[in-house]
Amino acid sequence: xxxxxxxxxxxxxxxxxxxxxxxxxxxxxxxxxxxxxxxxxxxxxxxxxxxxxxxxxxxxxxxxxxxxxxxxxxxxxxxxxxxxxxxxxxxxxxxxxxxxxxxxxxxxxxxxxxxxxxxxxxxxxxxxxxxxxxxxxxxxxxxxxxxxxxxxxxxxxxxxxxxxxxxxxxxxxxxxxxxxxxxxxxxxxxxxxxxxxxxxxxxxxxxxxxxxxxxxxxxxxxxxxxxxxxxxxxxxxxxxxxxxxxxxxxxxxxxxxxxxxxxxxxxxxxxxxxxxxxxxxxxxxxxxxxxxxxxxxxxxxxxxxxxxxxxxxxxxxxxxxxxxxxxxxxxxxxxxxxxxxxxxxxxxxxxxxxxxxxxxxxxxxxxxxxxxxxxxxxxxxxxxxxxxxxxxxxxxxxxxxxxxxxxxxxxxxxxxxxxxxxxxxxxxxxxxxxxxxxxxxxxxxxxxxxxxxxxxxxxxxxxxxxxxxxxxxxxxxxxxxxxxxxxxxxxx
Amino acid sequence: xxxxxxxxxxxxxxxxxxxxxxxxxxxxxxxxxxxxxxxxxxxxxxxxxxxxxxxxxxxxxxxxxxxxxxxxxxxxxxxxxxxxxxxxxxxxxxxxxxxxxxxxxxxxxxxxxxxxxxxxxxxxxxxxxxxxxxxxxxxxxxxxxxxxxxxxxxxxxxxxxxxxxxxxxxxxxxxxxxxxxxxxxxxxxxxxxxxxxxxxxxxxxxxxxxxxxxxxxxxxxxxxxxxxxxxxxxxxxxxxxxxxxxxxxxxxxxxxxxxxxxxxxxxxxxxxxxxxxxxxxxxxxxxxxxxxxxxxxxxxxxxxxxxxxxxxxxxxxxxxxxxxxxxxxxxxxxxxxxxxxxxxxxxxxxxxxxxxxxxxxxxxxxxxxxxxxxxxxxxxxxxxxxxxxxxxxxxxxxxxxxxxxxxxxxxxxxxxxxxxxxxxxxxxxxxxxxxxxxxxxxxxxxxxxxxxxxxxxxxxxxxxxxxxxxxxxxxxxxxxxxxxxxxxxxxxxxxxxxxxxx
Numbered sequence: 002x003x004x005x006x007x008x009x010x011x012x013x014x015x016x017x018x019x020x021x022x023x024x025x026x027x028x029x030x031x032x033x034x035x036x037x038x039x040x041x042x043x044x045x046x047x048x049x050x051x052x053x054x055x056x057x058x059x060x061x062x063x064x065x066x067x068x069x070x071x072x073x074x075x076x077x078x079x080x081x082x083x084x085x086x087x088x089x090x091x092x093x094x095x096x097x098x099x100x101x102x103x104x105x106x107x108x109x110x111x112x113x114x115x116x117x118x119x120x121x122x123x124x125x126x127x128x129x130x131x132x133x134x135x136x137x138x139x140x141x142x143x144x145x146x147x148x149x150x151x152x153x154x155x156x157x158x159x160x161x162x163x164x165x166x167x168x169x170x171x172x173x174x175x176x177x178x179x180x181x182x183x184x185x186x187x188x189x190x191x192x193x194x195x196x197x198x199x200x201x202x203x204x205x206x207x208x209x210x211x212x213x214x215x216x217x218x219x220x221x222x223x224x225x226x227x228x229x230x231x232x233x234x235x236x237x238x239x240x241x242x243x244x245x246x247x248x249x250x251x252x253x254x255x256x257x258x259x260x261x262x263x264x265x266x267x268x269x270x271x272x273x274x275x276x277x278x279x280x281x282x283x284x285x286x287x288x289x290x291x292x293x294x295x296x297x298x299x300x301x302x303x304x305x306x307x308x309x310x311x312x313x314x315x316x317x318x319x320x321x322x323x324x325x326x327x328x329x330x331x332x333x334x335x336x337x338x339x340x341x342x343x344x345x346x347x348x349x350x351x352x353x354x355x356x357x358x359x360x361x362x363x364x365x366x367x368x369x370x371x372x373x374x375x376x377x378x379x380x381x382x383x384x385x386x387x388x389x390x391x392x393x394x395x396x397x398x399x400x401x402x403x404x405x406x407x408x409x410x411x412x413x414x415x416x417x418x419x420x421x422x423x424x425x426x427x428x429x430x431x432x433x434x435x436x437x438x439x440x441x442x443x444x445x446x447x448x449x450x451x452x453x454x455x456x457x458x459x460x461x462x463x464x465x466x467x468x469x470x471x472x473x474x475x476x477x478x479x480x481x482x483x484x485x486x487x488x489x490x491x492x493x
Numbered sequence: 494x495x496x497x498x499x500x501x502x503x504x505x506x507x508x509x510x511x512x513x514x515x516x517x518x519x520x521x522x523x524x525x526x527x528x529x530x531x532x533x534x535x536x537x538x539x540x541x542x543x544x545x546x547x548x549x550x551x552x553x554x555x556x557x558x559x560x561x562x563x564x565x566x567x568x569x570x571x572x573x574x575x576x577x578x579x580x581x582x583x584x585x586x587x588x589x590x591x592x593x594x595x596x597x598x599x600x601x602x603x604x605x606x607x608x609x610x611x612x613x614x615x616x617x618x619x620x621x622x623x624x625x626x627x628x629x630x631x632x633x634x635x636x637x638x639x640x641x642x643x644x645x646x647x648x649x650x651x652x653x654x655x656x657x658x659x660x661x662x663x664x665x666x667x668x669x670x671x672x673x674x675x676x677x678x679x680x681x682x683x684x685x686x687x688x689x690x691x692x693x694x695x696x697x698x699x700x701x702x703x704x705x706x707x708x709x710x711x712x713x714x715x716x717x718x719x720x721x722x723x724x725x726x727x728x729x730x731x732x733x734x735x736x737x738x739x740x741x742x743x744x745x746x747x748x749x750x751x752x753x754x755x756x757x758x759x760x761x762x763x764x765x766x767x768x769x770x771x772x773x774x775x776x777x778x779x780x781x782x783x784x785x786x787x788x789x790x791x792x793x794x795x796x797x798x799x800x801x802x803x804x805x806x807x808x809x810x811x812x813x814x815x816x817x818x819x820x821x822x823x824x825x826x827x828x829x830x831x832x833x834x835x836x837x838x839x840x841x842x843x844x845x846x847x848x849x850x851x852x853x854x855x856x857x858x859x860x861x862x863x864x865x866x867x868x869x870x871x872x873x874x875x876x877x878x879x880x881x882x883x884x885x886x887x888x889x890x891x892x893x894x895x896x897x898x899x900x901x902x903x904x905x906x907x908x909x910x911x912x913x914x915x916x917x918x919x920x921x922x923x924x925x926x927x928x929x930x931x932x933x934x935x936x937x938x939x940x941x942x943x944x945x946x947x948x949x950x951x952x953x954x955x956x957x958x959x960x961x962x963x964x965x966x967x968x969x970x971x972x973x974x975x976x977x978x979x980x981x982x983x984x985x986x987x988x989x990x991x992x993x994x995x
Contacts, residue, residue, distance in 0.1 A: 278497070329559045362511045377512065388629065394622030403669070407560075407681075422662040429658030430651060436629075437636045437650070471564075474557050 159237025180210025181350025371443025660715025824893025
């Protein structure tokens with residue numbers, strides 16, 4: 002079976018679950034989640050087992066679908082994060098139920114599958130049309146997901162904001178795509194690469210188009226100045242959806258950005274300098290602007306939203322350091338590595354928020370007080386997750402940050418380096434506030450309960466963070482095959 | 494598996510065991526005793542095991558191939574001395590924790606393990622990583638168990654966190670830069686031995702060394718409270734719980750200097766001597782000695798005074814770095830050890846006094862010597878050591894630094910007056926006044942607290958039930974090293990670095 006069929010399989014599963022939910026009202030959340038999670042895990046297994054079958058693509062698909070190692074990585078990434086989102090939705094269902102219209106969470110299990118299909122398709126996109134179509138599949142599903150817990154006013158607000166800004170950014174993106182097509186005469190990344198390398202076409206028109214293209218993608222990955230929607234939407238959406246936005250949607254944006262930037266900054270490209278400048282400035286500003294408001298947040302969910310912006314900045318900086326770093330990772334590989342470390346720590350952080358809600362606590366900083374007394378194991382795991390988010394050594398998050406800093410020093414992007422240092426230092430403050438709160442003793446004696454499954458999954462996530470923090474070699478080896486920017490195009 | 498790896502992991506395992514429910518005090522004391530004895534044995538056997546590269550007990554596990562990162566351990570004389578300092582102070586700090594939540598033990602062990610890891614690893618990545626690991630419990634302990642009103646101690650904890658966080662990120666940028674510069678043409682490597690070999694065979698031009706050295710100086714310097722990046726240190730030590738104050742001021746803070754001597758100086762020997770770098774370092778260290786010294790003179794409380802004096806004495810250590818001659822550098826390393834022991838001793842006594850007396854205002858205290866003669870004597874050891882009284886360890890270090898810095902002849906320790914006075918000489922002349930300043934505040938404090946007529950309502954007893962042991966141990970070490978500095982100096986016979994010739 003070709004890898005290419007996996008998306009179709011997953012989409013069919015999504016449709017099946019959608020119909021099942023509509024026509025069999027008695028089906029429980031647990032059953033739905035079970036079906037979806039089994040399906041996603043099954044597809045992941047298939048993906049891993051058929052990973053070698055790149056050449057099996059039929060010609061008509063191969064024209065717009067590629068299966069390089071980057072694509073395979075992001076497909077697996079999409080499946081993993083979808084699996085965790087489904088699990089989180091199941092975990093959160095006891096309290097999320099109350100906020101949906103019919104008291105059930107039916108579509109919250111099928112929609113993530115469609116998002117996943119979109120992300121997987123996007124990972125393989127070879128041209129901007131495929132990118133656009135799959136991006137829309139992702140975004141439209143998210144419109145529904147964000148506003149699904151409709152009885153909560155915050156979720157409604159989030160839904161409206163996400164819809165309006167998402168639609169706007171789509172418009173901007175299409176406008177950019179049209180201009181890029183006009184300037185280069187091509188919609189495929191390969192064609193664009195050849196055009197910018199050959200210096201054909203009008204540079205001004207191309208830059209104009211590229212700026213809109215980057216703005217549109219900037220919305221998706223929450224880069225400054227297109228990050229305004231993030232705090233409200235992240236806070237308002239149900240926590241599983243927030244995780245999905247924060248990890249899945251970001252990864253989807255970055256796989257496209259990786260492809261676009263690699264095409265535009267290929268060696269000899271006429272817009273290389275401009276694109277790198279824009280990326281490094283946008284990344285630097287995003288890190289700082291994302292970090293500084295986080296200093297004043299008392300709501301942990303909102304704090305994580307700002308943290309997500311700051312991480313997007315680091316990812317942009319990873320892309321900005323082109324052709325640098327005599328490590329085995331290309332800029333695109335660095336981004337993938339960073340995202341792979343970002344996944345467990347973000348999921349673990351938000352999973353803790355869900356456990357707080359299940360125990361009748363809120364998402365404020367004060368609610369975390371005394372957690373170390375009541376649930377030492379969860380407190381330890383959350384400490385690990387937040388230390389990793391802050392980029393402390395011996396946790397997974399450190400390596401991502403270190404590759405970025407290594408790249409910036411190597412490329413002598415001093416302004417960006419200074420901003421990265423400021424942002425990371427600010428991170429010490431706001432992540433440690435949560436850790437400090439957890440270890441602050443509290444009088445209350447209410448017990449803190451956690452299910453066995455939740456405990457086990459959190460433990461696995463924590464272990465992943467710790468192991469990647471001291472032994473990142475397997476992940477790096479996996480990503481090292483990603484072709485270095487510039488050679489990927491000339492190899493065709 | 495090298496002994497060093499076991500030494501590094503013992504504290505972490507003990508901390509884990511306590512977290513899982515093992516008896517806190519017993520586990521911590523046993524772990525720190527085992528470590529103390531083990532490091533002592535290793536230090537004695539060290540000369541016999543030294544290899545051609547001056548490293549002993551080497552072991553290596555690759556973590557990444559490119560850039561090459563390995564969990565590599567190895568000890569040379571300097572790291573052996575620092576490890577000795579760590580286990581001595583850890584033993585004393587852990588021993589004196591009584592009737593406290595188990596978090597005190599866990600935090601002390603984590604700081605100790607992090608410091609040992611930082612001192613005994615030979616891979617830049619793990620050197621950096623272990624130091625960061627040791628910082629986390631420091632912040633948490635100041636913020637949660639600090640000895641001030643809640644708002645105040647939180648403010649102190651945040652100030653420390655942000656200063657040290659920013660400092661270590663600057664440091665990370667500097668280290669990464671060094672890795673890129675000194676990896677040669679091929680793969681990047683974080684292996685300090687390889688980087689030093691590369692720096693020795695093909696050094697950078699001095700003008701290129703200067704900015705990198707300065708970046709490392711700022712990064713490491715912030716961790717050691719180098720003026721003007723020092724303002725976090727005094728409140729942090731005054732607020733921190735006793736074991737944390739002992740471990741951080743005594744041991745962990747020395748990591749910054751250790752890094753400068755082991756990483757920055759060997760890689761960039763000429764960078765330290767480039768005029769603009771040296772001049773700014775001299776100004777900064779005079780800030781430590783004179784400005785902070787004068788600030789210390791005006792402290793009204795014992796803990797504030799000790800905390801500030803600890804910041805002030807860092808200036809002498811930087812003087813050894815600025816001079817860069819062999820004698821001065823060795824003196825700095827000796828003084829790092831001596832200062833660590835003496836300040837830990839003083840903070841231990843200070844913590845005990847705070848518990849018993851409830852106040853540390855020197856104006857309100859007096860005559861404690863008549864209740865607690867033992868404490869009075871031990872405190873005198875610490876206080877006189879930190880003034881630099883001959884016969885105690887600090888004196889030997891300070892004298893070596895001053896002599897090493899006051900040299901301009903061909904040999905690194907001769908002074909030829911006819912060649913005139915350089916800015917280094919003027920700095921030494923000014924820095925010597927620091928000795929006077931510390932004598933003034935230490936003796937004044939000593940008199941105010943221990944002598945005179947006892948104040949009514951204040952009573953202080955001598956430590957009983959074995960609590961005297963750590964104090965006696967530290968005081969004995971001060972005396973032993975003070976009388977026989979060669980005990981330690983023999984460990985660092987090999988030249989530390991391509992030493993500067995003035």
